[in-house]
Amino acid sequence: MTDWDMELVHVESAALDALGAANSLETIDAAAAESVGKRSVLAAMQRSLRDVDPDERRRRGALLQASRTRIAQAVATRRGELLAAHRRDQLASDALDLGDVITSARPWALTAGHGGLIPAVQAELEDVFVAMGFTVAEGPEVETDWYNFEALNIPPAHPARGLWDTFYVELGDPETIVLRTHTSPTQVHLMEQAVATGTLPIHSVMPGRCYRRDTPDARHLAVFHQVEGLVVDQNITFADLAGVIETFTRAFFGPDIRSRLRPGYFPFTEPSAEFEITCTICRGAGCRTCSQTGWIELGGCGMMDPAVFDAVGIDPERWSGFAFGFGIDRCAQMRAGIADLRALTENDVRFLEQF
Numbered sequence: 001m002t003d004w005d006m007e008l009v010h011v012e013s014a015a016l017d018a019l020g021a022a023n024s025l026e027t028i029d030a031a032a033a034e035s036v037g038k039r040s041v042l043a044a045m046q047r048s049l050r051d052v053d054p055d056e057r058r059r060r061g062a063l064l065q066a067s068r069t070r071i072a073q074a075v076a077t078r079r080g081e082l083l084a085a086h087r088r089d090q091l092a093s094d095a096l097d098l099g100d101v102i103t104s105a106r107p108w109a110l111t112a113g114h115g116g117l118i119p120a121v122q123a124e125l126e127d128v129f130v131a132m133g134f135t136v137a138e139g140p141e142v143e144t145d146w147y148n149f150e151a152l153n154i155p156p157a158h159p160a161r162g163l164w165d166t167f168y169v170e171l172g173d174p175e176t177i178v179l180r181t182h183t184s185p186t187q188v189h190l191m192e193q194a195v196a197t198g199t200l201p202i203h204s205v206m207p208g209r210c211y212r213r214d215t216p217d218a219r220h221l222a223v224f225h226q227v228e229g230l231v232v233d234q235n236i237t238f239a240d241l242a243g244v245i246e247t248f249t250r251a252f253f254g255p256d257i258r259s260r261l262r263p264g265y266f267p268f269t270e271p272s273a274e275f276e277i278t279c280t281i282c283r284g285a286g287c288r289t290c291s292q293t294g295w296i297e298l299g300g301c302g303m304m305d306p307a308v309f310d311a312v313g314i315d316p317e318r319w320s321g322f323a324f325g326f327g328i329d330r331c332a333q334m335r336a337g338i339a340d341l342r343a344l345t346e347n348d349v350r351f352l353e354q355f
């Protein structure tokens, strides 16, 4: 072997080492250029053939060509490997990471649901009244005009009907079947039953869903909940009513929330009052939720109107009583500090999860 031959062996093995060490498509291309490109040692050796005699030039030319072929093969092999690896990486990074999907899906699929805020508040309200000696009753959500209005001293075409924007059900004669606009008709059912079974007195609360053709806003929903209260007994006075309202407010909202009764009008009670509590959103300072008044109206109350006793056959000379009705959703809103009641119907999990 001549020195030239030795150099060729050395150059080829250095090139093959460099190609083998290339670990990316960029480095293999650079290594290939370095070993066989115009400025490579191999190219210089090729050029040097000009200076040797023809036989030796032919011999060296063949050796150089064989060397170039082996290097080219090594480039192709390594390039193929790197390309395959590159494609694998790309596929892996483009792939939907099922691991992530499954992990993030797991809480959704496996976390047990929980009751909503309104049923929880309703249960708590019932507890407060049960502790005060009331029983709990329920009535139908679809009512006849008589239960929802007439028996409550609101005859057909009475202007007070304007207080309740009513959804009518297409059943029977027009505007005779309604979605109840309040829980007050359940009072009527309860009094009828008590009269029929001879089980007066009554001390009951009646929670349930109500419907009004109202445009929802921060304090109103078209489908909402009320709890009705009814006491029919002997020698019942307005002081008993005020005491029940005050006791309820303290028990449910805590001692820092004040309640007040303001003169009001309802056809089924006389006298009537509106029942308000301090707005818990602004603590009485005035805000959007309470229309800057500092007070939130929860509902109404009053002494049973003798006309209602007449409608159900209770003797107003012997019995007296009071009734009240207020919004469960409002109570929930004031307890949980929800500025806008519509959040309850939007099904945003970030909101619902808080209760």
Ligand code: DAH
Pocket: 181, 182, 183, 184, 228, 229, 266, 268, 269, 272, 299, 300, 301, 302, 303, 322, 323, 324, 325, 326
């Ligand atoms: N039913 C009334 C309403 O929906 C609230 C109410 C007022 C209920 C006075 C009563 C009552 O029982 O005595 O606005």
